[in-house]
Amino acid sequence: MTLLDALGWRYAVKQFSDEKIIEEELKDLLDAVRLSASSYGLQPYRIVVVESKVVRERLLPFSYGQDKIAQSSHLIVFAAQTELGDGTVDHYIDKCAEISNKHHRELVHFSDQMKSALAAKTPEQRQQWAHQQAYIALGNLLTCAAVMKIDSCPMTGFDSVGYDDVLGLAKKGLTTSVICPIGRRHLDDVQVHRPKVRFDYDELVMEI
Numbered sequence: 001m002t003l004l005d006a007l008g009w010r011y012a013v014k015q016f017s018d019e020k021i022i023e024e025e026l027k028d029l030l031d032a033v034r035l036s037a038s039s040y041g042l043q044p045y046r047i048v049v050v051e052s053k054v055v056r057e058r059l060l061p062f063s064y065g066q067d068k069i070a071q072s073s074h075l076i077v078f079a080a081q082t083e084l085g086d087g088t089v090d091h092y093i094d095k096c097a098e099i100s101n102k103h104h105r106e107l108v109h110f111s112d113q114m115k116s117a118l119a120a121k122t123p124e125q126r127q128q129w130a131h132q133q134a135y136i137a138l139g140n141l142l143t144c145a146a147v148m149k150i151d152s153c154p155m156t157g158f159d160s161v162g163y164d165d166v167l168g169l170a171k172k173g174l175t176t177s178v179i180c181p182i183g184r185r186h187l188d189d190v191q192v193h194r195p196k197v198r199f200d201y202d203e204l205v206m207e208i
């Protein structure tokens, strides 16, 4: 299957079957998402995997009637960090030093550059920036899942306050950005027959 075939095959599933995604497939998918690009590489979000039916049923009242969050195999929650500043950069620099076998003093310039860029934003802009990075990871999840023939449905139709509360995210310095149930499409899912609606290449792509 080519990449274009995979993207043509995927759609936002409305009804999932009760088939589970096996552990290894899930790990591979999340490992692919872990490789997502992010601004400066800071990855200012965490990926919460909710398998427990009990927890997902507790999320239902905050999901605008979209019971696929409980029907699916797993619910993936992208949660942006809420404490964004020097600590975010220091944590990343520790990892850079470890991976590239460099001393922290060799990374001071890079570190200062990132700290200044973050400090130049308002708290609201920093939060927005963190949510944007989470969305990049969501896009990657959708594509990688399609390539792996795993079904998904990106969702912003939920109440983030309720999600943060049920998942205990605030005390972990996180807030829900976007969610994505994954699993296998139900054979009766009416959406599967809906044609893909996309603007034509010439309308969407401007060649200058």
Ligand SMILES: Cc1cc2nc3c(=O)[nH]c(=O)nc-3n(C[C@H](O)[C@H](O)[C@H](O)COP(=O)(O)O)c2cc1C
Pocket: 010, 011, 012, 013, 014, 066, 153, 154, 155, 156, 157, 158, 178, 196, 197
């Ligand atoms: C950020 C985002 C939020 C979305 N929220 C929902 C949602 O809450 N519920 C839903 O059923 N579909 C949701 N969708 C799915 C879109 O409606 C769907 O991707 C779009 O109509 C294109 O169709 P396709 O993905 O099936 O090709 C969302 C998609 C994105 C990217």
